[in-house]
Amino acid sequence: MGEKSRKTVPAEVIVPDGRDVASDKKEPLLSVRGIDKSFGSRSGRTQVLFNVDMDVAEGECLAVIGGSGSGKTTLTRIAFGLEQADSGTVTYRGVALSGVRSLGMLRLRNESGLVFQNPFTSLDPRWTAGESIAEGLIARQAGHRAGDAGRRAASDDIAGAVRRALGMVGLDPDEFIGRYPVDMSGGQAQRVAIARAIVAEPRIVLADEPMSAVDVSGRVQILDALAEIRRKRPRTAMVIVSHDLGVVQHIADRIVVLHDGRIEETAATGDLLTHPRSAYTKQLIDAAAW
Numbered sequence: 001m002g003e004k005s006r007k008t009v010p011a012e013v014i015v016p017d018g019r020d021v022a023s024d025k026k027e028p029l030l031s032v033r034g035i036d037k038s039f040g041s042r043s044g045r046t047q048v049l050f051n052v053d054m055d056v057a058e059g060e061c062l063a064v065i066g067g068s069g070s071g072k073t074t075l076t077r078i079a080f081g082l083e084q085a086d087s088g089t090v091t092y093r094g095v096a097l098s099g100v101r102s103l104g105m106l107r108l109r110n111e112s113g114l115v116f117q118n119p120f121t122s123l124d125p126r127w128t129a130g131e132s133i134a135e136g137l138i139a140r141q142a143g144h145r146a147g148d149a150g151r152r153a154a155s156d157d158i159a160g161a162v163r164r165a166l167g168m169v170g171l172d173p174d175e176f177i178g179r180y181p182v183d184m185s186g187g188q189a190q191r192v193a194i195a196r197a198i199v200a201e202p203r204i205v206l207a208d209e210p211m212s213a214v215d216v217s218g219r220v221q222i223l224d225a226l227a228e229i230r231r232k233r234p235r236t237a238m239v240i241v242s243h244d245l246g247v248v249q250h251i252a253d254r255i256v257v258l259h260d261g262r263i264e265e266t267a268a269t270g271d272l273l274t275h276p277r278s279a280y281t282k283q284l285i286d287a288a289a290w
């Protein structure tokens, strides 16, 4: 995606110290405020997140970058309700994730798609790509239709949705629908995992280091797949975690830089690349592999 085609957030919403007060004029889709997190026993606790704020707007692609151990995975797991913060709040569509059965948590679970680093551990080796991708939809549709006609209609819908999702990630449905993970490259398997994450048309997708377990050609295809999802589903928000700024610079609208558990800066991608505020961000720009 070219620099010109990038959506940028108005400069006035980026406050001077780099804190992310609001990514858009309207309410963010997902909002994280004042998150602290420590790990360890009472005698030896290590704090890994310090008063972190982060917003994700509808349709926005936000990249969270930082070195190893900076807290990217912990922060995004907390933001998506997969882990509990020690203090602070997470709000999805204006409702707090206040417990596993809270409205905010149920909505977020139902409306998010998750992609993790290693597709071979997230895909069931006993299932074909078609079965893996269909799984989420089948569970969701089961409650909505009754009777044989309903079940037939549901299975037609599912087959169509699975084929569309495979097409969106650049995999030929005829070729891949019946294929098992063992017969896929890392890049193909990761694109199947992405198809599974987006088949139910989630409002927000988390991709945690989706390219790190894949070779260079596979990485390009994964990036293309994510860009295609953004084109076809412009209202879907994405949060992409990466240690490499180069990987995300062509797809992210905004970038959050984490350093030792603190937000170093948050800015529109073009601004961050051309006018990095911190020495640490400059280091990440210099180290970008792509």
Ligand SMILES: Nc1ncnc2c1ncn2[C@@H]1O[C@H](COP(=O)(O)OP(=O)(O)OP(=O)(O)O)[C@@H](O)[C@H]1O
Pocket: 039, 040, 048, 066, 067, 068, 069, 070, 071, 072, 073, 074, 075, 243
């Ligand atoms: N369950 C856990 N128990 C103890 N420490 C943890 C746990 N999860 C994460 N940590 C620690 O928290 C810190 C942040 O880890 P996190 O995985 O969030 O960082 P990261 O930026 O995603 O790193 P990486 O790029 O290496 O995956 C690290 O020091 C890590 O060792």
